[in-house]
Amino acid sequence: MSEKSDLNRRHFLTVATSVTGAVGVGFVAVPFVASWLPSARARALGAPVEVDISKLDDGAMVRVQWRGRPVWVVRRTQVMLDRMENSGIELRDPDSLESIQPNFALNDFRSLKPKILVVLGVCTHLGCSPTARFDVAPADLGPDWVGGFFCPCHGSKFDLSGRVYPAMPAPTNLTIPPYRFVGDNLIIIGEETGVAA
Ligand code: FES
Known part of the structure; x- marks a missing residue:
């Protein structure tokens, strides 16, 4: 070489x-x-989220993020539930048979416990976030309004269980995510009876 x-x-x-x-x-x-990175990434990808509702007042709502989307937890009062049940409003999918929720939420209250609503705050029309309107008969929503959720993007109305009114742009009820309770005041969103969704 x-x-x-x-x-x-x-x-x-x-x-x-x-x-x-x-x-x-x-x-x-x-x-x-x-x-x-994993904990931050896992949270973004869908790790369960804990919500302490011990300080959630009657008639109030707390917003959390799960899988990058808003989830609302509402402590409904008995008056709110009674108004909803007696409103006489014909809903598009009253039994939620065409909507998305865990099996345990296939009831009028769409929840594990009647007074606690856990619902995805995403309109099923084009994905806007509806506003919580718990006031009764406000001028803009009419005398029949007994409280619920209103999507200002195209006017979809939902009752206090997230069930859509008829003839609305939104095709189905708001989605109920999987969740479970640990005791009376801790909710784990993203887990259903101990199994991660
Ligand atoms: S996105 Fe809600 S009504 Fe269109």
Whole structure:
């Protein structure tokens, strides 16, 4: 081997070693970065969310994020439930047979406990977030309004169980996510009877 080709070979080895070293740093760096990411990533991807409702007043609502979407928890009063049941409003899907919810929510209250509503705050028309309108017979919603949710984007109305009124742009009721209770005041959204959704 000539002196020139020997020099070339050594130059190649030096470059190859440097590149390998740089790749090695890359491989070392990725697990280090990944080690502090999972909890944030897991939350974004759908890890269960805990909601403490011990301080949630009667008739009030709390908003949380689950899988990047708003979830509302409402503590309905008996008066709100009675008004809803006696409103006489004909709903598009009163038994929620064409809507999305866990099996345990296939009841008029669409919930595990009648007074606690857990519902996805996303309109089933085009995905706007409806507003909570718990006032009765407001001027803009009419004398028959007994409280519920109103989507200002295209005017869809939902009752206090998230059931859509007839002839609305929204085709189905609001979605009920999987959830479970731990005791009276802690709700785990994203888990149903101990199984992650
Ligand atoms: S997005 Fe709610 S009515 Fe259209």
